[in-house]
Amino acid sequence: MGEFIGLTIAGLSLGAIYAIAASGLVVTYTTSGVFNFAHGAIGMVMAFAYWQFRIHEHWSAPAALALVLLVIAPGLGLLLQTGLVRRLNVNDTGATLVVTLAVMVALMGVAFTAWPQTVGRMLPLFFGPSAHVSVGGELISYEELISIGLAVATAIGLRVFFYSTRIGIAMRGVVDDRDLMAMNGRSPALLSGLSWMIGAALGALAGILTASTYSLDIINLTLLVLNSFAAAMLGRLRNLILTFVGAVVLGLADAYVTGYLRLTGWLVHLRPVIPTLFLFVILLALPAVRLRAGTAPISKAIHVPSAAESLRNGAALVALAAIASPFLHGTVLGNVNEGVALGIGALSVVLLSGYGGQVSLTQYTFFGFGAWLFSETGHGGSPVGLLVAALVGAALGAVVALPALRLRGLELALSTLAFGQLAYYMFFLQPQVMGRSDLLIPRLHLPGLSLRGDRMNLVFLTVVFALLSAGVLAVRRSRFGRILVATKDSQAAAATLGLNLRLTKVVLFAVATSIATFGGALYGSTQQVVTSDDFQYVASLFIVLIVYVFGVSTPGAALAGGLSLAIAPLIAVHIPVRFQAITYFMTGFGALGLMAHPEGVVPAVSQLLRSKVAALRRARAGTDSGTTRSPAGSAAPAVALVPDMEVSHAAAADA
Amino acid sequence: MPLLQTREVSVRFGGVMALDGVSIAAEAGMVTGLIGPNGAGKTTMFNVITGLQVPTAGRVLIDGQDVTGMPVHRRARLGVARTFQRLELFGSMTVRENVQTAADISDLWARDGTAARARTDEILERVGLRHLADVPAHTLPTGLARLTELARALATRPRLLLLDEPGSGLDTTESEQFARLLSSLAAEGRAILLVEHDMDLVMAACSWIEVLDFGVHIASGTPEEIRANASVQEAYLGGPVGAREGDRSRAGAGASDAGAGDRHRRSGARAHGADARHADAHPEAEVRS
Numbered sequence: 001m002g003e004f005i006g007l008t009i010a011g012l013s014l015g016a017i018y019a020i021a022a023s024g025l026v027v028t029y030t031t032s033g034v035f036n037f038a039h040g041a042i043g044m045v046m047a048f049a050y051w052q053f054r055i056h057e058h059w060s061a062p063a064a065l066a067l068v069l070l071v072i073a074p075g076l077g078l079l080l081q082t083g084l085v086r087r088l089n090v091n092d093t094g095a096t097l098v099v100t101l102a103v104m105v106a107l108m109g110v111a112f113t114a115w116p117q118t119v120g121r122m123l124p125l126f127f128g129p130s131a132h133v134s135v136g137g138e139l140i141s142y143e144e145l146i147s148i149g150l151a152v153a154t155a156i157g158l159r160v161f162f163y164s165t166r167i168g169i170a171m172r173g174v175v176d177d178r179d180l181m182a183m184n185g186r187s188p189a190l191l192s193g194l195s196w197m198i199g200a201a202l203g204a205l206a207g208i209l210t211a212s213t214y215s216l217d218i219i220n221l222t223l224l225v226l227n228s229f230a231a232a233m234l235g236r237l238r239n240l241i242l243t244f245v246g247a248v249v250l251g252l253a254d255a256y257v258t259g260y261l262r263l264t265g266w267l268v269h270l271r272p273v274i275p276t277l278f279l280f281v282i283l284l285a286l287p288a289v290r291l292r293a294g295t296a297p298i299s300k301a302i303h304v305p306s307a308a309e310s311l312r313n314g315a316a317l318v319a320l321a322a323i324a325s326p327f328l329h330g331t332v333l334g335n336v337n338e339g340v341a342l343g344i345g346a347l348s349v350v351l352l353s354g355y356g357g358q359v360s361l362t363q364y365t366f367f368g369f370g371a372w373l374f375s376e377t378g379h380g381g382s383p384v385g386l387l388v389a390a391l392v393g394a395a396l397g398a399v400v401a402l403p404a405l406r407l408r409g410l411e412l413a414l415s416t417l418a419f420g421q422l423a424y425y426m427f428f429l430q431p432q433v434m435g436r437s438d439l440l441i442p443r444l445h446l447p448g449l450s451l452r453g454d455r456m457n458l459v460f461l462t463v464v465f466a467l468l469s470a471g472v473l474a475v476r477r478s479r480f481g482r483i484l485v486a487t488k489d490s491q492a493a494a495a496t497l498g499l500n501l502r503l504t505k506v507v508l509f510a511v512a513t514s515i516a517t518f519g520g521a522l523y524g525s526t527q528q529v530v531t532s533d534d535f536q537y538v539a540s541l542f543i544v545l546i547v548y549v550f551g552v553s554t555p556g557a558a559l560a561g562g563l564s565l566a567i568a569p570l571i572a573v574h575i576p577v578r579f580q581a582i583t584y585f586m587t588g589f590g591a592l593g594l595m596a597h598p599e600g601v602v603p604a605v606s607q608l609l610r611s612k613v614a615a616l617r618r619a620r621a622g623t624d625s626g627t628t629r630s631p632a633g634s635a636a637p638a639v640a641l642v643p644d645m646e647v648s649h650a651a652a653a654d655a
Numbered sequence: 656m657p658l659l660q661t662r663e664v665s666v667r668f669g670g671v672m673a674l675d676g677v678s679i680a681a682e683a684g685m686v687t688g689l690i691g692p693n694g695a696g697k698t699t700m701f702n703v704i705t706g707l708q709v710p711t712a713g714r715v716l717i718d719g720q721d722v723t724g725m726p727v728h729r730r731a732r733l734g735v736a737r738t739f740q741r742l743e744l745f746g747s748m749t750v751r752e753n754v755q756t757a758a759d760i761s762d763l764w765a766r767d768g769t770a771a772r773a774r775t776d777e778i779l780e781r782v783g784l785r786h787l788a789d790v791p792a793h794t795l796p797t798g799l800a801r802l803t804e805l806a807r808a809l810a811t812r813p814r815l816l817l818l819d820e821p822g823s824g825l826d827t828t829e830s831e832q833f834a835r836l837l838s839s840l841a842a843e844g845r846a847i848l849l850v851e852h853d854m855d856l857v858m859a860a861c862s863w864i865e866v867l868d869f870g871v872h873i874a875s876g877t878p879e880e881i882r883a884n885a886s887v888q889e890a891y892l893g894g895p896v897g898a899r900e901g902d903r904s905r906a907g908a909g910a911s912d913a914g915a916g917d918r919h920r921r922s923g924a925r926a927h928g929a930d931a932r933h934a935d936a937h938p939e940a941e942v943r944s
Contacts, residue, residue, distance in 0.1 A: 290707065290708065290709070291707050291727065292707070479768055482755070482759060483759060485748060486745045486756045488747075489744070489745040490743040490745060492707060492739070493739065493743035493745065493807075494760070495726075495727040495728050496705050496707070496731055496736065496737050497728075497731055497757045497760045497808075497810075498728050498731030498760050498811055499728050499731075500728045501728070
C-alpha cells in the first residue's frame with residue numbers, strides 16, 4: 001500500500017509537470033493557431049536562465065523565479081510571436097512547422113553556446129533532500145508536492161482567466177472563430193501575443209520543475225514538447241481539462257510501469273516511449289478531420305526543369321564529382337561521401353514535402369532501417385540488399401502513414417517524429433540490431449565495378465543521386481506529380497474533383513519512404529560502420545529543416561542539405577568550442593531565413609542566375625540587332641500577359 | 656426524377672442551425688438558382704452535397720442514389736463537381752495544368768493522358784481561357800480565377816455542377832455572357848445549381864430558384880414567382896428585389912461582398928489572385944453571424 005501511494009504521488013508529480021507544459025502548448029495553439037514546436041526548447045532555455053541567476057549569480061530562488069517566469073519567458077514568447085508567428089499563415093502547416101522547429105533548433109544552438117555541456121550543471125531542490133512528509137510510511141518529498149500544487153494552481157488560474165476575465169473570454173472567442181473576432185473589433189494579433197507570453201511562462205515553469213526534479217539537460221528538456229503533445233492530443237490540442245487528464249495518465253503510467261513491471265529484454269527501454277504509445281492509441285481513436293475549403297495558402301509556381309535539363313545538370317554534377325574526387329582525402333573525402341549518401345535519402349523530403357506538401361520528421365529512422373536491412377540482406381555487399389531496403393521501405397512508409405492519414409498535417413508530422421522515437425528505443429537500441437555494438441556493413445559490390453575506394457564510391461553515389469533526382473523530377477512532371485501538387489495546393493479541391501486523398505497519401509509515403517530506406521542502405525554501405533547514435537530521431541529534424549532551407553521543391557536542395565550536414569562537423573573542429581553548435585545555428589537561423597525567401601536558397605539563386613543570363617542575352621541581342629527588344633519567351637510571361645487579361649476576360653465570356 | 660435531391664437536410668454548428676430541414680432539387684438540363692442573404696446556408700448546402708460537411712440530419716440523393724455517407728471523391732466520380740466561394744485553385748500550376756489535373760483525376764486509370772489532354776483543350780476553348788492556358792493560376796484576377804475553377808470542374812465531366820458565386824468579379828456585359836455560357840452548359844444535359852448574389856445573373860440564367868434564409872427554405876419557383884414573392888423580399892432586408900435591380904446592387908448583405916470583388920478587379924491584376932479569397936466573407940463566419 002505504501003509503495004502504491006509513493007508511486008502514485010511520483011506519477012502525479014510527473015503528470016503535473018506534463019500538465020503545466022501541455023497546458024502552455026494548448027493555450028498558444030488554440031489562440032494563435034500555431035503549434036509551438038519550440039515549446040520544450042523555450043522551457044529548456046528558461047531552466048538554464050534560472051540556473052544562471054539562481055546559481056551563477058547567487059540570487060534567491062523567489063527572485064530568480066520571478067524574473068524568469070514573469071519577465072524573461074513572457075518577453076521571449078512575445079518576441080517570437082511579434083517577430084515570427086504573426087507573419088505566418090496559420091493554415092500553412094509546412095511553414096508553421098518549419099518556422100517553430102527552426103526556433104527550437106536555434107534555441108538549442110543558443111543553449112549549447114551559452115552553457116556548454118562540458119560543464120555539469122545542476123539545479124538544487126527547492127527544499128533540499130530532507131524536506132518531506134510521511135504518508136502511509138512512504139516519504140513524499142516537498143518537490144513532488146510542489147509540482148502537484150503548481151499544476152493545480154495552473155489549472156485554477158487558467159480556468160479563472162478564460163472564464164472570468166474579459167481578455168480571457170476574448171481569447172476563447174478567437175479559438176472559435178478568428179475572422180469573426182477580427183470583425184468584432186478585437187485584435188487576434190494582440191490576443192495571440194498574450195497567448196504566447198502565457199505559453200512561454202508555463203513552458204518555463206515546466207522546464208524549471210523538470211530540471212530541478214530530474215536533470216538540466218538540453219535535449220531532454222527540449223523534447224518535453226513531445227510528451228506534452230501526447231497529453232494535449234487527448235483534448236485534440238484544444239481542451240484543457242482533457243489535457244490535464246492526459247498528463248496525469250501519462251505520469252501515472254510512467255510511475256506504475258517503472259515501479260511494478262520488471263522491464264527486461266526488449267522492454268528495457270519501454271519507459272521513454274510510454275507517451276509515444278499513448279499518442280498512437282489516441283491517434284487511432286480520433287475521428288477523421290473533415291476537409292475544409294477556403295483555408296489553403298496560395299502557393300506559387302516553382303520552375304520544374306525539363307528531362308533534358310535535369311539530365312544535363314546531373315551529368316555536370318557527376319563530372320564535377322569525378323574531377324574533384326582525386327583532390328579529396330581522408331576525413332573530408334569520407335564526409336563528402338556521407339553527404340552525398342544523405343542527399344540521396346533526402347530526395348524523399350523533396351518528393352514528400354516539396355511536391356506532396358506532407359511533412360514527415362522521421363527520415364533518419366528510415367535511413368537506419370535501410371542501413372540495417374542492407375546489412376542483413378546484402379551479403380558481401382550484394383545489390384539485393386538495396387532492393388530489399390527499397391521494397392521494405394515502401395511497405396513501412398505506408399504503415400507509418402496509416403494511423404495519421406485521416407488527421408491533419410500537424411498531427412501526421414508529430415506522429416512521425418514519435419514513430420522515430422519509438423523505433424530508436426524499441427528497435428535500434430535492441431542488442432540484436434545495433435544496441436550492443438556497432439553495426440558493420442559491407443560496401444556495396446557491383447559486378448565489374450569496385451566501389452571499395454572512397455573516390456570511386458563518391459562518383460558512384462553522385463551518379464545514383466543524379467539519376468534518382470532526374471527520376472523525382474520525372475515524377476513531378478508526370479500525371480501523378482501534378483496530382484501530388486494539386487493535393488498540396490488544395491486538398492478540398494482535389495477531393496471534390498474525385499481524388500482519393502488517403503490512397504494518394506499512402507502511395508506518396510510509400511514511394512518517399514522507399515527512397516529514404518534506399519538512401520539509408522547506401523549510407524550504411526558508404527559508412528561501413530554505424531551505431532544507434534547515427535539514427536537518433538532528433539537528427540531527422542535537421543535534415544528536413546536543411547532541405548527546406550535550400551528549397552524543398554528542388555532536388556538539388558537534398559544534395560546541398562546532405563552535404564552541409566556531413567561537412568558541418570569538419571568546420572566545427574576549426575572554431576572555438578563555444579561556437580561548435582554550428583549545425584544548430586546553420587539549420588535554425590537558415591530556416592528562419594525562409595520567412596523572407598520561402599522558396600529556399602537553391603531556387604532563389606537559380607532564379608537570380610537565370611535572370612542574369614536572360615539579361616546578358618538581351619544585352620547581346622540588343623547590340624547585335626541594334627534594338628533593345630527582348631527575345632520572345634525569355635522574360636517571365638505572367639507579367640507580360642497581365643495587360644491582356646482584361647481584354648481576354650470579355651472574350652472568355654463570349655464562348 | 657431530379658438529378659439532385661436533398662431531403663430534410665440539417666446542419667448544426669454548436670447552437671446555430673446552419674441548415675434546418677432543407678429539401679431542394681436540381682433537374683438535369685437546367686440552371687437552378689440557390690439564393691439567400693449572407694448566412695442563409697448556401698455554401699453549407701454545397702458542402703453537404705459534395706460531402707465536405709456531414710449533415711446532422713437528412714439525406715442527399717444523386718440520381719436517386721443515397722450518397723449521404725459517401726466520401727467526397729466517390730461523389731465526384733458519380734458526377735458531382737463544384738467551384739468554391741473562396742478560391743481553391745491549384746496556385747502553383749498554370750491554368751492548363753489546373754484543368755488537365757482535374758481531367759487526369761477523372762481518367763485516373765486511363766492508359767495515357769491523350770483523352771484528358773484533348774478534353775482540356777476543348778474546355779479551355781469553350782470557356783475562353785485558351786490564350787491564358789500557360790499563365791500561372793496564382794496571378795489570375797478574381798473573375799478569371801473563378802472561370803478557371805469552372806473549367807476545372809467541367810474537366811471531370813460532371814452531371815451536377817455546383818457553382819458558388821461564379822459571377823463575382825464580372826461586369827455587366829461579362830455577366831450576361833456568362834449567363835449564356837451557363838444556359839448552354841445546362842442545355843447539354845447537366846444539372847447546374849448556382850449560388851449567386853448578382854440578381855441579374857440569377858434571373859437571366861436560372862429557370863428555377865430555391866431561396867434560403869437563416870438555414871430555412873423559404874421559397875421556390877420560377878424567377879418571376881420569386882421576384883413577386885413577399886417572403887423573399889422580406890428576407891432581402893425588406894426591399895423588393897425588382898426595385899433594386901436598376902442599380903445592379905447585389906441582393907441584401909451580399910452587396911458589400913460583390914462590391915469588394917469589383918474594386919479588386921480594377922486594382923491591378925497581380926493583387927487580385929492573392930486577395931480573392933479574402934475578399935469574401937468567411938464561409939463559417941457566414942454561418943455563425
